[in-house]
Amino acid sequence: MGCRKRAAKHQLLRVTAIEGVCVPDPRGALPGRGAHLHLDPTCLDLAVRRRAFPRAFRLQGTLDTERLREYVEERAGGTPAS
Structure with a gap:
């Protein structure tokens, strides 16, 4: 979504929107539309900057990405970006 590069599905994280919040779905079991x-x-930052999440989920307005950001930063092993 963010960097627009192709990758195998197992290399990507599925994300879904639940009640206005972008939620990581590593098992791919949550209901609803998903985005990868x-x-x-950096890829997450690009997706947020381009407003890709509302388009991907076909929703109006902005979505809270804080929970997703924490998950990505923890799994990436980096320090939180400011």
Whole structure:
């Protein structure tokens, strides 16, 4: 979503929107539309900047990405980006 690069499905994180919040779905079991993202904070930043999440989920307005950001930064092993 963010960097627009192709990758195998197992290399990407499925993300879904639940009640206005972007939620990581590593098992791919949550209901609803899903979008796929690299486990890279830079890719997440690009997706947020481009407003890709509301388009992917076909929703109006902004979505809270804080929970998703924490998950990606923890899995990427980096420090939180400011």
